[in-house]
Amino acid sequence: MWDYSDKVKEYFMNPKNVGVIEDANAVGDVGSITCGDALKLMLKVEDGTEKIVNAKFQTFGCGSAIASSSALTEMIIGKTVKEAEKITNQDIADYLGGLPREKMHCSVLGREALETAIANYRGIDLKQLKEDEGPLVCQCFGIHEKFIEKVVTENSLKTVEEVTNYTKAGGGCQSCHPAIEDIIEKAWREKGKFLHVREEAPKHKPVMTNLQKIALITETIEKEIRPALAQDGGDIELIDIAGNEVYIALRGQCASCISAAYTTENIEDKLRELVSPDIVVHLQSD
Amino acid sequence: MDNNATTKVDEMVFEEMKPYFISLYGNPSSMHTFGGQVGKKIEEARERVARLIGAHHTTEIIFTSCGTESDSTAVYSALQAFPERKEIITTRVEHPAIISLSPHLEKQGIAVIQLKVDKYGNLDLNEYDRCLNEETALVTIMTANNETGVVFPVEKMAQMAKERGVLFHTDAVQAAGKIPINMKNSAIDMLSISGHKLHAPKGVGALYLRRGTRFRPFMRGGHQERNRRSGTENVTSIIGLGKAAEIAQAHIEEENIRVKEMRDLLEKEILKRVPRTILNGDKNNRLPNTTNISFEFIEGEGILLLLNELGIAASSGSACTSGSLEPSHVLRAMGVPFTAAHGSIRFSLSRYNTMEEVGYVIENLPPVIENLRSISPYWKDGRPIPEFEPQYK
Numbered sequence: 001m002w003d004y005s006d007k008v009k010e011y012f013m014n015p016k017n018v019g020v021i022e023d024a025n026a027v028g029d030v031g032s033i034t035c036g037d038a039l040k041l042m043l044k045v046e047d048g049t050e051k052i053v054n055a056k057f058q059t060f061g062c063g064s065a066i067a068s069s070s071a072l073t074e075m076i077i078g079k080t081v082k083e084a085e086k087i088t089n090q091d092i093a094d095y096l097g098g099l100p101r102e103k104m105h106c107s108v109l110g111r112e113a114l115e116t117a118i119a120n121y122r123g124i125d126l127k128q129l130k131e132d133e134g135p136l137v138c139q140c141f142g143i144h145e146k147f148i149e150k151v152v153t154e155n156s157l158k159t160v161e162e163v164t165n166y167t168k169a170g171g172g173c174q175s176c177h178p179a180i181e182d183i184i185e186k187a188w189r190e191k192g193k194f195l196h197v198r199e200e201a202p203k204h205k206p207v208m209t210n211l212q213k214i215a216l217i218t219e220t221i222e223k224e225i226r227p228a229l230a231q232d233g234g235d236i237e238l239i240d241i242a243g244n245e246v247y248i249a250l251r252g253q254c255a256s257c258i259s260a261a262y263t264t265e266n267i268e269d270k271l272r273e274l275v276s277p278d279i280v281v282h283l284q285s286d
Numbered sequence: 287m288d289n290n291a292t293t294k295v296d297e298m299v300f301e302e303m304k305p306y307f308i309s310l311y312g313n314p315s316s317m318h319t320f321g322g323q324v325g326k327k328i329e330e331a332r333e334r335v336a337r338l339i340g341a342h343h344t345t346e347i348i349f350t351s352c353g354t355e356s357d358s359t360a361v362y363s364a365l366q367a368f369p370e371r372k373e374i375i376t377t378r379v380e381h382p383a384i385i386s387l388s389p390h391l392e393k394q395g396i397a398v399i400q401l402k403v404d405k406y407g408n409l410d411l412n413e414y415d416r417c418l419n420e421e422t423a424l425v426t427i428m429t430a431n432n433e434t435g436v437v438f439p440v441e442k443m444a445q446m447a448k449e450r451g452v453l454f455h456t457d458a459v460q461a462a463g464k465i466p467i468n469m470k471n472s473a474i475d476m477l478s479i480s481g482h483k484l485h486a487p488k489g490v491g492a493l494y495l496r497r498g499t500r501f502r503p504f505m506r507g508g509h510q511e512r513n514r515r516s517g518t519e520n521v522t523s524i525i526g527l528g529k530a531a532e533i534a535q536a537h538i539e540e541e542n543i544r545v546k547e548m549r550d551l552l553e554k555e556i557l558k559r560v561p562r563t564i565l566n567g568d569k570n571n572r573l574p575n576t577t578n579i580s581f582e583f584i585e586g587e588g589i590l591l592l593l594n595e596l597g598i599a600a601s602s603g604s605a606c607t608s609g610s611l612e613p614s615h616v617l618r619a620m621g622v623p624f625t626a627a628h629g630s631i632r633f634s635l636s637r638y639n640t641m642e643e644v645g646y647v648i649e650n651l652p653p654v655i656e657n658l659r660s661i662s663p664y665w666k667d668g669r670p671i672p673e674f675e676p677q678y679k
Contacts, residue, residue, distance in 0.1 A: 001594070012591060018661050033664060034624045036585060036613065040663040058663035060628075062587035066661060140612075172612055262513065265502070277394065280369050 004063065005097030011067035016074055019056045026081075028117030031109055035141050035168065037061030039069050041113040043076070045121055050081045057113075064096075064103040071095045072110040085118050087111065088154060089166070104166045108151060137179050140172025145183060152187040160184070213275065214241050220274045225267055229254055236267070244278040246271060249285065287647060288599045289483075290432050290460055290576060290634035295526065296485040302529040303487070303522040314519055315510060324521055331528025335492050338531035339458075339477065340468035348493045348511050349524050353459035353480030354383040356493040357426070359504035359515070360455040360476040361387055364424035365396060367500035368453070371423035373397045377409060377438075378619040380428055381457060385615065397421075406568040407436035407620050414443060422452045429461035429477075433603055433616040433632055434567030435576025437465065444473035453499065459483055459491075463534035464542070464573050475499045481523060485636070486530035490523035541637050546574035548644045549635050553577040555648040560655050562670065564626050566617055575635045578603070580617075580626035583665050584658040589631055592654040598647055603630040625664075 004012075024042035031038035037060060044054035055073040059066045072092055076084040089107040093099045099107060119129055134145035151157065151166050160180045164170040170180050208216065221238055229236055234254030239247040248267065250260055257263065260283065268281035312321035314328050329344065336344045350356045361374065361384070374391065376384055378400045388398040399417050401409055409427075418425070425447045430437045444454040455476040458467060462477075463484030469477065476499065481490035495501055495514070507516030556579055557563050566578040581589060586602030593600055603614025612618070613627040622630070633647070659665040 001590075009591075012588070013595065015661065029663075033583070033628070036624075036628050038663055058661060060583065060662045060664055061585050063591045065585075066588060278369065 002064070002100050002103065004067075004100070007071075007095075007097040008064055008067045008099065011070045011096065012063040015066055015070035017056045017070060017077070018058070020058065021054055021056050024056075026117040026121035028113035028115070028120060030113045030116055031061070032142070033060055037065045037106065037109055039065065039109050039113045041069070041072070041110075041117050043117050043121065045081060052076050052079055052081065052084055061106065061109070062103070064099050064106040065109060067096055068092050068099070068106040068110045069113075072114060076114065081118055081121060084114065087114060089151075090155065101162075101165050104155075105168050108166050112147075137183070138167075138169035138172065138176045140176075141168045143167055143169040145179075148180060148183050149187050152184055153191070158184065158188075208276070210243075216275045217241055217246060217271060217279075220271055224270055224274065229263070232257075234263075239284055244276060244280055246279055246281045247284055248281060250283065287633045287635065287639065287643070288601050289636035289639075290435075290632065291601055292482045292488060293485045293636050294638055295487055296530060296533055298533060299486055299526045299529045303526045306522045306525055314521060315508065328519055328521065328524055331524050331531075334528040334532040334535075335479065338467070338535045339462065339479070339494055340470045340472075341494055342470055343497055345512065346469075346494055346497055348495055348514050349519060349527075350491040350493055350515055351489055351520065352491040353381075353457065353478050353483070354491075355504065356478035356480070356491045357381075357383040357455075357457050358387065359493055360478065361391075361424060361426060362504055363476075363500075363502045364453045364455070365391070366502035368423045371421055373399065373419070373421040374423055375399045375401065375414070375417050375425045375427075377401045377403065377427055379403050379407065379431055379433075379616040380426070381432055381459065383459075384426055384428070384457060396423075401427075403436075403619050405621050406571075407431060407434045407566070407616070408568055408571065409438055409443075411439070411443070411446075415446060418447060418450045418452060420450070422447075422450070424453045424455055426455040426457065429456045429458040429467070430465070430573050431567070431616060432460045433614055434578045434620075435460070435572035435634075436567045437461070437571055437573065440474060441472060444475070448473040460573060460576075463531070463538065464575060466538060469494060469496070479527075481527040481530065484530050484534050486527040487523045490520050490527045492527065537637070542574045545635050545637065545639070548639055548641060549575055549577055549633070551641075552633060552635075552644045552647060553579070556651060559648070559652045561668070564622070566620065566622060566626075566630060576632065577634075578617075578630055578632045580622060581629040581631065581655050582625045583662050583670055584629045584655065586629050586631060588658045589629065589654060592657065593647075593651070596650050596654075598650065601632040601634070603627065603632065 021042040026043035028041040040058045042056050046053050055077050057069040059069040089111040092107040092110045137145050160177050235251035237249045264283040271279040312324045314325035332344045332347045335347050440456045447454040453475045457478045459480040462479045475496045477494040479492040482488040505516050562582040564580040617627040
């Protein structure tokens with residue numbers, strides 16, 4: 001169970017301002033049932049003063065989404081639109097006494113709904129707003145570049161994991177992670193800071209020729225395997241190598257040992273570790 | 287109501303374990319009598335576990351730390367024992383203990399084939415038959431699904447694998463102790479068990495390994511478990527698992543009837559009393575203790591939190607409960623629509639649940655659902671908003 005603050009629990013258990021404002025003049029409808037959370041924020045803004053005299057919400061989502069929505073309405077009632085638009089997602093989280101980091105996207109959902117509602121109040125074409133969001137980055141959750149960039153900048157995010165926590169982007173198939181890394185780097189570059197977030201590519205062993213492989217198998221037997229067997233009075237004879245198949249015989253004490261199969265397994269493991277993971281060792285008896 | 291997550295340790299199990307914490311604390315590998323008597327008790331536990339699953343030989347039981355270790359041991363052993371085979375077959379609805387291995391295996395050049403399920407969570411045996419081939423190192427398919435309780439025809443699938451010379455492993459973590467298992471005349475080569483799913487402690491498991499099956503250990507070190515699983519035994523928990531296995535075997539039929547009766551009443555009343563609910567899984571082909579129900583147009587975590595306040599513990603396939611952002615991979619594989627997948631709740635009962643508890647849930651759940659739907663933007667006047675509904679029907 002998530003470690004929710006008492007205030008989150010209170011705002012979830014007894015949410016304030018749930019419902020519909022029939023004559024709302026600012027509506028922000030964000031998220032979707034597919035993504036797992038959605039918020040419809042409705043405001044009644046007073047003509048002339050631009051004061052938010054009423055705010056209500058409907059939320060499909062988890063406990064922290066409902067709590068964030070309710071907290072947001074409490075925070076904005078009585079404020080002017082200009083004052084309200086300064087509220088950040090961090091303000092919402094702080095108001096609730098913090099949110100688990102994996103749930104920060106709930107506060108971002110609130111902030112996004114508020115922005116959309118204000119745009120709606122000002123008569124800005126919401127369709128045009130969507131078109132200005134830049135290319136789609138996260139196909140799974142339908143999240144665009146500009147949105148990620150904005151959340152990264154506002155919250156000083158440095159990792160893909162943080163971006164996922166705050167926006168959900170990258171939380172599905174993960175194929176967009178490189179694109180998110182680029183967005184993070186770009187956002188920090190624009191702040192005048194260099195941040196390298198991409199993980200170092202795994203180092204692959206170069207492909208060996210047959211001769212190189214045979215040489216490495218022989219060397220591994222001489223330097224790693226034979227001395228170990230010699231400690232128990234045993235020895236090894238390399239009979240043949242065919243591709244990844246290595247044919248050996250055990251000599252000395254090892255030849256008559258009841259654990260010969262186990263020893264062979266250990267030899268195979270060592271060759272797989274130092275030569276190639278595809279090596280198969282076959283024990284031959286006289 | 288969340289017994290597929292874990293179960294209460296049976297008091298008889300705990301009593302059996304107690305002496306081995308303080309007075310009989312010897313190392314079972316020691317040569318002296320003080321340790322030897324502990325070793326004998328472990329062998330008794332091995333016999334009890336073997337009897338629960340009808341194993342031919344007690345030596346076919348290897349004790350592990352959990353079901354996940356048993357699963358990993360089975361998979362990696364098969365791949366190492368048959369290095370020339372570069373493919374495994376599993377399903378899209380396995381437990382993370384198997385699913386999470388896929389990316390790691392694929393990086394090692396192993397192809398992982400995940401079989402599809404239908405809308406009831408059942409597998410297509412024709413698809414399975416087409417996938418089996420000489421490249422297959424292992425088939426690993428769970429006996430019963432942990433989320434829906436759907437039972438797979440693993441015995442038949444194991445026979446099909448055997449006909450092609452392919453090893454077969456089943457994760458029976460949710461099934462062992464709940465439904466009869468008999469390995470005597472089975473074609474299954476390996477089978478995983480977890481202690482804490484059958485009233486033994488957490489942190490102990492077992493792997494059944496049919497005698498003669500090619501095997502490579504997952505953990506190496508000392509000679510414990512006949513070199514097949516090194517490391518000093520988790521003695522008390524192994525003893526607990528043995529006792530729990532004995533109790534489960536003795537009462538499996540009567541308990542199934544009683545638990546199923548409770549589950550069926552719970553399910554029937556919820557589906558009757560709460561509108562827009564969907565039963566996930568195959569109604570007639572599942573574990574007797576599990577029901578998985580989706581409550582459309584609300585999110586599962588909210589349901590769990592409100593139930594928690596009422597003292598009811600359940601589980602959800604909702605993304606928000608897990609830290610992942612996608613709803614249950616099992617429900618998505620079954621094609622459950624998002625409207626329902628986000629709001630799924632699993633109730634899983636055990637021998638310790640009572641009819642009173644079931645009645646308490648039946649009475650208290652409907653207002654919880656109604657409360658959350660009153661907040662949902664997709665719900666109005668006791669039904670989904672009309673403009674929304676057709677999109678997901």
